[in-house]
Amino acid sequence: MPILEVRIGPKEPYAWLGLSAVAALVLLVLYRLGYGSLDSSFAIQKTWTIAAYVLVAVIAFGVVRALAVWRDVRVLPYKPGVYVFPIGVIDARRHKMRVYHLAELQSVEGPSPGNQFVLTFTDGPRFVFPAPDPAKAEQALRSLTAARTQHIEAVAARESIRPKAIAAIDPLQDGGFASPLVPKTPIARNIPLWARSWLVAPTIGFLAGHALWTGRNIWSDERMFQKAQTKNDVASYRAYLARGKADSKYRPQVQDRLLPLAELREAERAGTVEAIEGYIQSHPNSKIQGDVDKVRRAAMLAELEKTKQSGTVSALNEFEQRHPDHRLVPEIQAAKHAVYSGAFESYRPLANPKDSAAQAFVERLLAFAERKGPRVEIRFQREIGKALEKADAAVGKSSKFMGVQSFPTRYFDVAHAHTREAFAGKILVERFSEAFPKDVLDIQIGEPLLDPDAPLPEPTVPTLFIEHTADWSGGTASSDVPRGVFVVVGVTFDVTFRIPGDAKPYKFKMTSWRAPRMDSIKGAQQPAEEIIYEQIAHDAFDQFTRKFLANFFKDTAK
Numbered sequence: 001m002p003i004l005e006v007r008i009g010p011k012e013p014y015a016w017l018g019l020s021a022v023a024a025l026v027l028l029v030l031y032r033l034g035y036g037s038l039d040s041s042f043a044i045q046k047t048w049t050i051a052a053y054v055l056v057a058v059i060a061f062g063v064v065r066a067l068a069v070w071r072d073v074r075v076l077p078y079k080p081g082v083y084v085f086p087i088g089v090i091d092a093r094r095h096k097m098r099v100y101h102l103a104e105l106q107s108v109e110g111p112s113p114g115n116q117f118v119l120t121f122t123d124g125p126r127f128v129f130p131a132p133d134p135a136k137a138e139q140a141l142r143s144l145t146a147a148r149t150q151h152i153e154a155v156a157a158r159e160s161i162r163p164k165a166i167a168a169i170d171p172l173q174d175g176g177f178a179s180p181l182v183p184k185t186p187i188a189r190n191i192p193l194w195a196r197s198w199l200v201a202p203t204i205g206f207l208a209g210h211a212l213w214t215g216r217n218i219w220s221d222e223r224m225f226q227k228a229q230t231k232n233d234v235a236s237y238r239a240y241l242a243r244g245k246a247d248s249k250y251r252p253q254v255q256d257r258l259l260p261l262a263e264l265r266e267a268e269r270a271g272t273v274e275a276i277e278g279y280i281q282s283h284p285n286s287k288i289q290g291d292v293d294k295v296r297r298a299a300m301l302a303e304l305e306k307t308k309q310s311g312t313v314s315a316l317n318e319f320e321q322r323h324p325d326h327r328l329v330p331e332i333q334a335a336k337h338a339v340y341s342g343a344f345e346s347y348r349p350l351a352n353p354k355d356s357a358a359q360a361f362v363e364r365l366l367a368f369a370e371r372k373g374p375r376v377e378i379r380f381q382r383e384i385g386k387a388l389e390k391a392d393a394a395v396g397k398s399s400k401f402m403g404v405q406s407f408p409t410r411y412f413d414v415a416h417a418h419t420r421e422a423f424a425g426k427i428l429v430e431r432f433s434e435a436f437p438k439d440v441l442d443i444q445i446g447e448p449l450l451d452p453d454a455p456l457p458e459p460t461v462p463t464l465f466i467e468h469t470a471d472w473s474g475g476t477a478s479s480d481v482p483r484g485v486f487v488v489v490g491v492t493f494d495v496t497f498r499i500p501g502d503a504k505p506y507k508f509k510m511t512s513w514r515a516p517r518m519d520s521i522k523g524a525q526q527p528a529e530e531i532i533y534e535q536i537a538h539d540a541f542d543q544f545t546r547k548f549l550a551n552f553f554k555d556t557a558k
Contacts, residue, residue, distance in 0.1 A: 003143045004084035004117060004129035009073050010093050013066035020062030027055040031216055036223025038239035043224055044217050053213045057205020064201050068191075069094075077187055082127055084140075086147030087170040089119060089127055095189050099172065100124050102151045108144065111137035117144075221245040228254065234262045256287045264288070264295055273299045273323060300328055308335050311342065313374070313439040340370040343440045350435055352554040361497060361506040362552065365462055366440065368499050374439055376462045377446035378428060380421040384412055384452075385471030391487045398485035400478040402529075408487050411533035412470040414450075420541050421448065421466075427545045428464070431553065459498050467494040468544075470537075477516045484528045486516035491540035495548060508548055512540035 030052055034042030072095055073080050080093045088105070091098040100121045110117035115131040117140065131137035147169070154165035167173040221244050228236040237259035244251060260283060267279040276299045279292070286292055300323065307319045316336055320326060344366050351359045365376070392407040404410070425445040432443045446463070449456070456465050468491055475488040490513040497506040514536040521528040549556040 002083040002085055003140050003147065004131065005081055006083075006127075006129055007079055007081040008093060009080050010069055013069045016062040016066040016069070018062075020059045020066075023055045023058040023062070027053065027059070030055075031212070035216070035220050036227065038224055038227055038236055038243065041243065043220055043243045044245050045213065050210060050213050053209035054205055056209035056212060057202050060204040060208065061201030064204075072189075072191070075190070082129075084117075084119070084127075084129060084144065086143075086150060087172065088151075089121070091125075102148050103155060105148065111141060117141075217245060221248045221250070225250040225254070229258070232258075232262060234259065234266055237262055260286055260288050261291060264292060268295050268299065271299075271302075273303050275299075277323075297327065300326055301331065304328060304331060304335065308338070311339060312437060313339050314437075317439070336370060340366045340440060343436055347435055350553050350555065352551055355551045357506060358551045361499075361504070364499055364502055364504075366436075368462060368502070369441055372461070372500075374442040376432075376441055376443040376464070377459070378425050378443065378464045378466065379446045379449055380417070380425070381449035381456075381465065381467045382412075382414065382417040382421075382452060383467065383469040384409055385469050385492075387472040387474070388412065388470050388487075388489070391472040394472075394476065395485045395487060398476065398478060400480075400483055400485040402484050405527055405529050406485055408472070408489065408529075408533060411529060412489075412537070416534075416537070417468075418448070420537050421445075421468075423538070424466070424541045424545050428549070431549050431556070435553065456496060456498075459500050462497070462499045465496045465498065467496075468492065468541075469494070473513060475515070477518065479518055479521065479528065482521060482528045484521075484532075486529065486532050488513065488515045489533065489536045489540075490514070491537065491544075493540075493544045493548075508551060510544060510547055512543045514539055 030049070034040030034045070037043045073093070076092075076095060078092060083090045083092060086102075088099060088101040088103075091100070104121045104124060105119060106122045107120045108117065109120075111131055111134070112118075115134060115137040117129045117131065117137075119127045119129070129140075131140055150169055151166075154169055157165040163173065224240050224244050225248070228240040237254050240254055241251065241259065244254075263283075264276075264279055267275040273296070276292075276296045280286075280296065283292070303323075304319060307315045313336055316332060316339070320332060326332065344363055347362060348359075351362070369376075388409055392409050395401055395406045395408065398406075400406075422445070429443045429445065432441060443464075449465075456467075471490050471492065473488040473490055476485060477488070478485045490511050492511040493509065495506075495508040497508075499505070516532045517535055520535055521531050546556060
């Protein structure tokens with residue numbers, strides 16, 4: 001039985017485990033560096049960082065070494081510890097025992113107040129042994145003193161009996177005889193392959209380190225994708241594509257659908273068709289074309305609704321010009337139809353209820369303008385009647401004849417006709433323009449028809465043909481001051497309002513007979529004939545415009 005003992009195992013495994021813990025902490029910091037971050041360049045760690053994951057080998061090596069030491073201790077045929085026997089101190093914490101003989105003992109201190117003994121050896125270690133209680137401490141001191149004395153005596157014995165004397169107190173010495181109870185086969189130390197192979201830890205480190213690096217990047221990529229999906233915005237998806245795994249299973253999904261959808265939402269939030277069309281131009285081969293078409297159509301419809309609020313055809317035409325590929329033909333046609341229908345409904349209260357033909361014609365005119373455009377022309381055709389030509393001969397026989405200036409046909413030539421036509425045309429254009437916006441009906445004065453005998457041409461746009469013929473009634477009037485002879489003139493207006501392809505033109509005819517107004521030439525500075533016939537023509541054209549417009553507008557005086 002040992003005199004003193006301390007049952008303790010080796011401290012080496014804890015050192016190895018400490019090394020493994022430090023390596024694990026460093027590896028954890030490396031592992032977490034940029035993990036799942038959309039903003040870090042370490043989110044997906046580069047290939048060269050695999051070298052840092054060799055720390056797994058250090059972790060594995062430390063654990064294997066600790067386990068090997070503990071296993072080595074566990075299979076010992078004795079309890080590991082430090083013992084004091086009569087021969088000295090035996091350090092039996094490992095498979096290789098260390099013996100410190102009492103002959104080398106330098107000092108013994110104890111027992112101390114704590115029942116402890118301190119044994120110090122020459123050029124050797126210092127051991128501390130506790131005693132359970134004071135009685136056993138005293139007994140240990142006596143046993144230790146006796147053993148020391150016995151050992152000194154054995155060493156001092158005669159040389160012939162010294163080995164046996166030492167062997168009697170030291171079983172580790174060869175005394176020249178063998179106990180029949182001792183096994184013949186020595187106990188062999190068995191070390192398993194994993195505990196003695198220095199390649200185990202590096203192999204584990206390389207395989208596990210590479211697997212950990214690979215798995216860490218895969219899981220980090222997945223975390224990045226989840227974050228990008230949660231934020232669901234352009235910046236997050238672009239960050240994922242910039243920093244995520246190049247071979248990630250999520251990359252095609254982000255690149256082909258999620259990022260384009262996020263960019264499309266940004267364009268949609270801009271609230272303009274131009275933003276959507278800008279997106280389309282920057283994504284020519286989009287794989288979300290169905291979504292793009294829906295958003296574009298919604299934006300187009302929203303802008304069309306705003307355009308419709310203006311209530312004008314011009315705004316709708318501008319909309320079509322801005323967006324030639326609008327794909328809203330039915331909607332735009334409906335919007336234009338609403339404008340033309342509204343224009344006709346606005347005209348109804350202005351129309352002459354007694355002339356239903358005029359109202360029906362205006363309705364057909366607006367329908368044509370809706371299909372073909374708003375342009376409407378007014379074209380005049382001048383003619384001089386045969387009787388007015390005879391009037392030239394009649395005035396030439398009068399005693400008041402003033403020469404060629406007295407011929408009435410001179411005052412119904414082309415030059416005079418253009419002035420009168422411009423006057424009447426201006427009145428007609430202004431009145432229709434008051435009732436209808438220019439983009440609904442754009443009425444303009446067209447080129448006159450110069451050949452009085454030519455038939456009316458087939459119109460390419462709705463055309464108001466106004467044929468006016470000046471003729472003589474057979475009556476004359478003369479004046480002494482100023483001297484002159486004048487005739488009664490009648491102007492006949494034969495109107496045909498035609499719509500291309502329409503079988504029912506609107507027709508109107510009237511004749512305005514005017515006698516010379518002699519009071520208009522008193523004190524005149526210009527030739528009396530110019531004044532007389534201009535007055536006749538002006539009154540005739542004025543009467544015509546009022547009567548013609550009265551058929552279309554009830555507020556026009558005849």
